[in-house]
Amino acid sequence: MTPLKTVLTASLTALALAACGSGGESAGDTADADGTAAAGAGGTSVSIVDNAFEPATLEASTGDTVTWTNDGGAAHTVTFDDEDSGNLEPGATYERTFEEAGEYDYVCTIHAAMEGTVSVSG
Numbered sequence: 001m002t003p004l005k006t007v008l009t010a011s012l013t014a015l016a017l018a019a020c021g022s023g024g025e026s027a028g029d030t031a032d033a034d035g036t037a038a039a040g041a042g043g044t045s046v047s048i049v050d051n052a053f054e055p056a057t058l059e060a061s062t063g064d065t066v067t068w069t070n071d072g073g074a075a076h077t078v079t080f081d082d083e084d085s086g087n088l089e090p091g092a093t094y095e096r097t098f099e100e101a102g103e104y105d106y107v108c109t110i111h112a113a114m115e116g117t118v119s120v121s122g
């Protein structure tokens with residue numbers, strides 16, 4: 001009785017399948033990103049891939065604006081307790097400015113295993 005729900009379910013299934021496929025193919029690329037993530041140069045950009053935030057923990061300073069870019073092939077979200085990017089399609093970006101020091105945990109609401117933290121120091 002709910003055709004819309006059927007369509008949504010089918011779309012989510014397709015996204016999940018696409019995410020699995022591209023994740024395997026880009027293994028070589030993500031290894032590189034992991035190796036350089038600790039450098040922290042710039043410190044205000046997070047790359048979203050299928051399915052992880054890179055770097056998972058970002059060090060930032062108060063007043064910094066952090067930009068997330070969806071470099072993956074599936075839609076993802078950047079969801080804090082108090083702020084939500086909504087669905088970010090491939091290529092989309094989201095920004096948040098951190099005015100206060102603290103640990104800001106966030107997740108992707110589409111993929112439960114995707115977690116990240118912005119560690120803001122004053």
Ligand SMILES: [Cu+2]
Nearest residue numbers: 076108110111
């Ligand atoms: Cu995701």
